[in-house]
Amino acid sequence: MATIDRDVKYLNRDFSSIRTKLIEFSKTYFPNSYNDFSPSSPGMMFMEMSSYVGDVMSFYLDNQVQETYTQFARQTNNLYELAYMFGYKPKSTTSSQVEIELFQQIPAKYSAGQYQPDFRYSLVIEPNLQISSPDQTSISFLLEDKVDFTQSSSSDPTQISTYLQAGGIPQYFLLKKQAKSISATVNTETFTFTEPIPFNTINIEGGDIIGILDIKDSDGNIWYEVDYLAQEMIYDSIKNTNPNDPNNVANEGEVPYLLQLKKIQRRFATRLTSETNLQIQFGAGNPLDYDEVIIPNPNNVGLGLPFEKDKLTTAYSPTNFLFTNTYGISPSDTTLTVRYLTGGGVSSNVKSNSLSRIKNKDSNCKFSSNNLSPSLATYIYDSLIVNNPTAADGGQSGDTPEEIRQKTISNISSQQRSVTLDDYIIKSLSMPSRYGTISKAYIEKPKLTDDQVSTIETLNLWVLSQNSQNQFITASPTLKKNLRTYLSQYRVIGDNIEIRDAFIINIAIDFEIVVLPNYNNNEVLLRCIDLLKEYFQRDKWQFNQPIFYKDLLVKVDNVLGVQTVNSILCYNKSGELNNYSKYSYDIDGATNKSVIYPSLDMSIFEVKFPDDDIKGKVVPL
């Protein structure tokens, strides 16, 4: 049988070009079957119908391909799916944020020869305290973290001032704390489950859904939100107290909470399926099967697997080494109480000094101690006031399609894992402050001179923390423990990290200037000192940053009223007795061609007491 060989053109995609090619095709291959190609002929009607179908199919083909690319997709539901595929969670609303000041009065007590605040009357405010404006009660703000007036640390300081005096004797002190809040309202919904259904889903309908606050079942078990159901480890924080961890309680002030990784089987993942629907999905495991707490061993990981022959080439995942496919358990015979947050939007950007009404004070505020005077306690309880000194900002409506596209694309390159050295620095600096604050971090590969016995290359992560006066201090073991736990989740498996203390080199500066005629010596001198204070601000300094004398000279020389800089000299201050670093440093030996170099070991220069350590003198020309 002869093969039919037709010249088919695959480049035509639209109606007119397909129509033209069909006419050509008919003329070429069917010259005797049809010859009337006038627009009014019935044959042309069929050709045009075919062209129409071809055009529509080409359009849909293009459309389908277009919808598979994040940067081109137009349909909102496809954009949502693509965003989740790449790990970005679209937002249906964005809440505004504002710093809230909380004040409470506290009675004075006479102790150790002086009047001090009686901290038994200090209040503890649980998270989710709701605050609103007296004028706009519909917009609520929520305190994200617990506010504990009994504690003061560098990351969460308490300011104390005298509030009321009688005859020169303090009667009441005023405690002031700051806390972050977001514009959100807590909503509650319950869902009842009977039989366990694999990958069961529930839906929360409504506009402006920010996210899930928490989920508890009838037995009081907490269900944890995870990014994806296969994630079985979550961060959990416990208060740094003696019962929880007696070894770290000494650093309670600097590190109020301990960070720990916890393996959980009650978990859920959320996703917005549309702007007004939040879907919550659970795993597929039976609540009675506790296979997720099995410790891996050769019997249950290797030998117990059903696939015998290809075991050598099987890829094992530490997140799911049993291949159970349960991805958490599915709720059954229980009722889940879901608390979720709604709010945000542009209208939540409230003006300053407008948030003063506390909504759920009774359920969230309590005293830290018992056995208090009832009348005094009532007075103190009523003295709690709040205010926002600055306007709230950041509130906006949900992601637009273009925002979803851009954020998804950026999310691909910034997935939550540490690959480069800079990733580790950013992760260290971004650890939540409740687990302690890393103020300076630097990471480097080991040098040949490093005395490392391990055959695995160990990265050195140098860190420093800050105390309540913002002075550099070495990080406490508790802080480093939290940091280690925090980084472990993002660490690449081949990376070994050793967290080390960097060295602090305290310095002082003496300088002499000649002041121009007609300028006040003291004013010019103060300007120079202020300039040097700003120059040596801790935020501006990094590890291994040298001091350039020429830089200092030029800056001081440019101060208004300075005729010339006679001399400028940095020298070392050390000794723990004087509250300086215990490490001394040979500044003269480290100075070469007017540059003071830091030590080979990781170190940072610091002017610890700028008011005392920067001294200037006006000298005659």
Added chain:
Amino acid sequence: MPFDQKQIYPIDFNNSAAVGVDIPFSDPAVFKPNYFTKDAIKNNLINYFLTNLGERYLVPTFGGGLRQFIFEQINTNNLTFLESRIKENLNTYFPHINIGDLEILQQPDLNIITVKLTYSVINTNINDTLEIDFA
């Protein structure tokens, strides 16, 4: 001596080459080819009258649009409007046709309109009459 020069369609002399297809598509093989230009033009006109306005993809003005008058009152105004529109459209889509006579006959009792068109193809010897009933 001048004489009346006429055009011919060469394909009419090729007995094995079909020109168009007949309407309705009632042949056992669905499409019944016709072999003369005269028949093809007649079927094209039938196709035109049976097509509703907007039915033809990308040619929304093509069609007699008679069906939309089925439920209209059969009166002089409507018939005059219909006649003028058909004439206008025929000039657009059948420029090679010379309309001899166009009659739109009415049978209100039977709800029938009959279009009777007598036409010729310019510069040819083709003359024909088309009659379609719409009920």
